[in-house]
Amino acid sequence: MKRPYSVAARVAAVGILAGATLVGNPVALQRRHPGVLRQVVTVNGRSAAAGEVLVKFRRQLASFERGQLDQQTDADQNHAIGGAGVRRMHSRRYDTSTLLAFLRSHPDVEYVEPNYIIQSDAVPNDTSFGQLWGLLNVGQTVGKAGIPGADIDASLAWDVSTGSRANVVAVIDTGVLYTHSDLAANIWSAAAPFTVTIAGQPITCAAGTHGFDAITKTCDPYDDNGHGTHVSGTIGALGNNSRGVAGVNWTASIMASRFLDANGTGTLADSINAIEFVIQAAAATGANVRVLSNSWSSGGFSQALLDEINKAGARDMLFVASAGNNSSDNDVIPRYPASYTAPNIIAVASTDNTDTLASGVGGSNYGASSVHLAAPGVNILSTYLEDIGFPYQYLSGTSMAVPHVSGAAALVLSRCALSTAALKNNLLASVDPIPLLTGRVATGGRLNVNTAIRACMPNFAMSATPATRTDTAGASSSYTTTVTPSGGFTGTVTFSVSGLPSGATASFSPSSVTTSGSSTMTVTTSTTTPAGSFPLTITGTSGSLIHTVPVTLTVSGLTTTTNVASNNNPSTFGAGVTFTATVAGSGVPTGAVTFMDGTTTLGSALLNVSGQATLTTSVLAAGTHSITAVYGADSTFNGSTSPALSQVVNPAVLTVTADNASRNYGDPNPTFTASYSGFKNGETLATSGVTGSPNLTTLATGTSAVGSYAITAAVGTLASSNYTFAFANGALTVNKALLTVTADNTSRNYGDANPTFTAS
Incomplete structure (x- = not known):
């Protein structure tokens, strides 16, 4: 490790306003x-x-x-x-x-x-004493007194690796001063001419090309601003060369793609073309570009830029982006490209030498869900405009935090072969938890490259295909588990699985693999294995290394057939009908059967040990009913529905009896009434739905002689859907009338004989 470099002559106020142009x-x-x-x-x-x-x-x-x-x-x-x-x-x-x-x-x-x-996301700083505190913080004063350990532990990581030129970091920025004495050996150069097509124009770049200028559409990313050179120095300034500064990587390969001009500003279109150059150059030259470093931002959402970032992700390129320097919450006011949710993006906030989120003018943006982690970004010393006499400079901002993460990604890749997703996970899972960053960044931590590089060596990754298998109970399903080594892993991985449903067993062939290879896991179920979806966890163990991969076993229930029968068909309204459902399968299904009358539920019953369920009802209305039995499945058997049974219910007989009546001879006939018998299910005339009234007649008239006359009951206006009518006559009794005989008053004289008496 080389000593921190102290600049004797400082450049005053050179940089970029927060969220604005260089001034x-x-x-x-x-x-x-x-x-x-x-x-x-x-x-x-x-x-x-x-x-x-x-x-x-x-x-x-x-x-x-x-x-x-x-x-x-x-x-x-x-x-x-x-x-x-x-x-x-x-x-x-x-x-x-x-x-x-x-x-x-x-x-x-x-x-x-x-x-x-x-x-670009940098702000100027005029601190007079500079050290590389972001790489190794021993409490030195850089603007303010630091806290020992508030760094990315680069010095410890260098015990594992100091970098490699096998992986290329593309700096999308103001270009790079590729002649800088502390950078030149780590600048990517094309081994042979190659051609790219940018903005519809074929452009041939000569051998020795170091990148691209998307503004002029030329193959010369010369930096006339200093920002891109500063970023590049943090990623990969030469290390251990007794001069200047050291990057996170002492040995690196940095490709520059310029789209920000001398003022530090550029357009969305040029940024897209700058990224596109990197993608095409990697394909044309075989350069293994794995990291895109992006110390710039804009407030506007762009689908076109997102599409290009996703394209880079599809080429296994990590896209590291600055969160911005507005001291604002990106969860509320997004800042792009950091706020895109593309899976290959890492959004970076800036911290100072006390592990505090950068504040004040050009303070760091943050976001509990949209910003992933923080990295050193205040008072950062790095390479600058050496060709005009200022080889090193101090700058601050999330611009300076980004290359710490980009450099860390490259350093990890120098030791471990990781996919972009694994690389991102490695960096985010390896942060130092910082209480002041809880709720400010998603990981709640600051970058630690030492933890990251040690976490990936030597190791293995596991995958399993297919992710889901579906089969019936009693059958077997197989999965292929593959071990992929990283970091020089040569161990033996032994497999096991957990989460099997009852009645299921699993075996691996082979039971273990050494270094790399595949094993077939066969899961065999039985007829008692319940139906359902079961998450399984395949575990690979090699010494203290344990990795898991999830798969899903879906067990389909056994097939059933359901039939329904009636014990009384046709039946009569009000008479009990017992329906019997029989559910058959490979074994004895359990559970419930629901009996349906069309779309109306009649009731449910549990299956007995013979796979039968019964339901008795007497409430079916007169008519023809479509009866089905629906088996609702159990943990082993699938549900099924019976064919429809046509149940005929005939109307019941309701007897209408004319009530007996009487009158005296010569009186008019009284109003006749009737009584009803034969109602079902506890019904009464009021609740039975019977409408109308019977016709009650007799042949007797007021002059009819004393005697008994029939009262005849007939249907009249009676109507009912559930009943037919039977009629019984009553009797009208004509009684003798009471005749009163009154003796007429009369008179006579004294001594006369009584007159003849009369009566009325």
Whole structure:
């Protein structure tokens, strides 16, 4: 390890405003690439290139269609960017908002968005005494007194590896000063000429090319700002060479892809082309680009940029991005590209030499879910503009935190062959927990490269295919478990499995593998194995190393057939009917059967040991019923439904009896009434649904002689769905009338004889 470098002559106020462009850098304006003077407008509260949009079409337009669209939009530029089918359009006449509105209404447009302006995420610092505290913190004062151990433990990691040129880190930034004496040996160079296609233009880069300039579309990523060179030094400044600073990697391979200009600003379109160059250059030259370092951000969401990042992820490239320097919560106000949820992104916050989130001017953004971890980013000394007399500089910001993570990723890869997903997991799982970062970053911790590199060596990974097997009880299912070594692993891995359902057994063939290989796990179920989905855990053990991989066993229930029978068909309304369901399978099903009358549930019953269930009912209305029995399955058997049974229910007989009545001779007939007998299920006339009334008649009239006359009952207006009617006559008794005989009053004189008496 080399000594920290102390700069004798400091550069005053050289850097970048938080979330803005580089300012106060008169030297940079004299450099090879002056800052681009582009027109900028505000769209959705964000800076964007005036009159420009990025558009992706749902299909490839024919040349005449593209010509028509160019005419409609008065486009003087319409060319491809990146590799995801996105085009950059510029209009001479229309502003950005008009272009957005017009293209969003176009039926062939998948998406359209502003060409946002992007800034590097660094801020200037004028601390006079610098040390590489982020790599080794012994409590030295860098701006303020540090806390020993508030670093990424690089010095301990160097006991394992000091880097490798086998893996390439691409710095997407302002370029790199590839002639810097503390960087030159670690700058990637193309071994032979190669050709890429950027913005629809074939570009041939010569042997010895160190990267690309997406602004000028040339193969020269010369840095006239210093930001990209500073980032590169943290990743891979030469180590142990008795001069300057040391990067996280003493030995590295750094490819530069420039899209930020001398002012530290660039466009979304150029950032996409810068990434696309790296992807194509890796394919064309065989460069094993595994890490993209991105110390820049923008406030606007871009689907086009996300598509390009996903494309890089598909090429196994980790995308490390700065969280931003607004002291704001990215969970609430996203900052891109760090806030994309692409699986290959690591979003990085910045901490100082006391493990505190960077604050004040240019304070670090944070996010409990959207920012993954923190890394040193305050008062960071690294390589700078050596060609104009300032070989080293101190800068602060999440820009400076990112290369610590990018460099750590490269250092881990120098020792361990990890996929991007495994590399990301390795870095995030290896952080030092920092209480002040709890709730601020997702891991609650700060990068520790020593923990990360030691966690990946030597080791093995396990995978299993397929992830899910489905079979019936009593059958066998097989899975292939594969062991992949890393970090020089040569051990023997022994397999076991847990989570098997009852009645199931498992075996491995072979039972173990050495270094690498595959084993077949066979799971055999029995007819008593319950149906369901069972998560299994396959465990591989090699000494103290234990890894697991989940698979799922889905056991389908055994097939059943259900039939239903009636003991009384046809039946009569009110009479009991017993339905018997029989459920058959390979074995004896258990559980419940639900009896249905069409879509109406009649009731449920449990199966007995013979696989039968019964239900007795007397409430079926008169008519024809479609009876089914539905078996609802148990832990072993699948459910089934019986064929429909046609149950006929005939109406019951309701007897209507005319009530007896009487009157005296000569009186009119009384009002006749009737009585009902034969109601079922406890019904009464009021609840039975019987409507109307019977017709009750007699032949007797007021002049009919004393005697007995029949009262005849007939249907009249009676009606019922569940009953038919039978009638019984009553009797009308005509009694004798009471005749009163009254003696008439009479008179006579005294002595006369009585007159003849009369009566009335």
